[in-house]
Amino acid sequence: MLRRKITTFLEQWRANKHQECLLIKGARQVGKSYAVERFGERAYQHFIKIDFILEPGLREVFEGSIDADSIFRRISLIKEDARFVPGETLLFLDEIQECPLARTALKYLALDDRIDVIASGSLLGIEFKEEQTSIPVGYERQVEMHPLDFEEFLWARGYDAQTLDGLREYAVDLAQVPNVVHEHMMGLLREYLAVGGMPDVVQQFVDSQSFAVAHEVQRAILASYEDDIARYATASERVKARACYRSLPRQLAKENTKFQYSVVEKRASARKFEGSVDWLEGARMVLRCRALSTAAFPLKSYEQNDRFRLYANDTGLLMGMHDFTMMAPVVNNTLKGPMKGGLYENLVACMLSARDYPLRFWRNDRGDREIEFLLDGADTTVVPIEVKAGRGSTVSLNEFLDRDDVHVGYKFLDGNVGRVGKKVSLPLYLLPFVNLCTLPPAMTAEERRAD
Structure with a gap:
């Protein structure tokens, strides 16, 4: 249970x-x-x-x-x-x-x-x-209600609240996680990345310890989602909504993961497909991350409805859209290329959504600086979040942290806990345990000592 x-x-x-x-x-x-x-x-x-x-x-x-x-x-x-x-x-x-x-x-x-x-x-x-x-x-x-988040997944894998409270302390104190613990938790995170949080998938995976079984259940849920499109979407939207939904793996395999109608269909336009995207969002089959014209508080005032990213509502279902051969590279951490970045971006979108954070991103006019996720922070600040599936550079985040209205920024990655000035680096598995809109307690205590 x-x-x-x-x-x-x-x-x-x-x-x-x-x-x-x-x-x-x-x-x-x-x-x-x-x-x-x-x-x-x-x-x-x-x-x-x-x-x-x-x-x-x-x-x-x-x-x-x-x-x-x-x-x-x-x-x-x-x-x-x-x-x-x-x-x-x-x-x-x-x-x-x-x-x-x-x-x-x-x-x-x-x-x-x-x-x-x-x-x-x-x-x-x-x-x-x-x-x-x-x-x-x-x-x-x-x-x-959302699919199981990573903490709930760990409960399903047999971890109790007391054990996870110990994990939470590393995020609170900004303390390095012992390497053996870190490697084990990253393995569990990749397991969650592959299985996802749909309850039936998680339960059958826990019972069978088989990624093949998990993949079969994922495919069955995807089939039921497409049945819902056929049953509930209007006749004019059914084919288009299905095409938009099936395009998610291709959308997230690009260097720029912004949703592009031309990926759904050559020479396609928003006029033809925007109603279908709205339908998928309304059915909660996808998560929409809106672009910001300006990265300033309050972020909602600067949302752009015509520029956005779409993520699967569950990373496991995104995995189910791929062939089973995708499972091993994800679990073994040998996946390379843009799809790896898109998959981890989808994971963080799901983690943020599970905590009811609105999804927004910012990209400058030149297109050479980008923050994957932005949140409203305390005292009219904004909180940038960067996702790194590998060892990529953090030029965009570093420049963004120079702003006066940014007191802290997060880089979630497969590495260990670290901090340089305002930039806090955390392993992806600690995201569910961090209050992202306020300063980490360790930084707050440091400010009090400075005063």
Whole structure:
């Protein structure tokens, strides 16, 4: 059974909520249903689940009057073991995008507040063919669920929280990781790079210790994603969305990983394909990293919608888009060429997204300086992040760190911990353990001593 961070969030939500339903959003097969089911069965006396894909007839429960008593009565007539006990019943509405009326009903279930209600949906960011009903603004708390991050992957591999707290200390203190530990952790990171964080892939890999098995499950998930495109995209977008999605390996194998429509189709234009990219982003199948016209706080003010990069929502699925022969070079660290850089860039994008950091990059007008990721920092600063899969130069980061509005910059690489002035170098496996928007505690303590 995989341990997920969202379980802690669910426990806190239950303890603190007031007239509020919870909506869990996320891509298909990231573990939303499994997490809620385990939580509901463990934390409540009564757990009721409605899956609007497996039980399409239950959409009728939300037709007509949608006050809480009417909904409870209809569910009780269909599910004879359903019990609605105040404070001890969890109602789980899975795949709620299939029943817009149920989404509207969340307001009235929240106002009633006798039972807890959690909904989940995989395709809530796309426009459906039918007209959407009203959204329960003010009565619905939303949370995004992602594939397993690297820390969760380590839990699945048998590492406990105490062990990982010891790893976190190296990032806090900016202390060198013992070489034997560093090499072992880099091996695990490359394993995660190859397997990814889709729960079914991780579980089957842990059980079988077979990258071939993991690759088969990755391919099965990719096939289900393409089935979703065929089912939910409009007729005019299906072929184009599939073509954009399948172009990801080629987009990331370029020296410049900016998304180019000409890679999807020769002489293609944004006018033809931009709606398809929007659809993929709305379905959470891809992560969009927007270009910045100016690298200044607040970064959102300088986003450019027409220049961006696209990453797979999971590095394992990006691996699944390649032949199985890609696995060994990644795991053994013998992969070379631009694809290695693109793969590690995708990894960092997933790691940042899992922590809900917006994805943005900056490239100067001449095109000879680039920062892979930029974050808003504390006190109107910006935080540059550079990703190095090998021993490449850091000219762009070094020049960027000369700015007064930059107090710290990060270089994530396969090497050990280091620091030169404002530049902090960290192994890629430490990224989940660092608060990137503030100065590392070791640097803060140093400033206090200087004062």
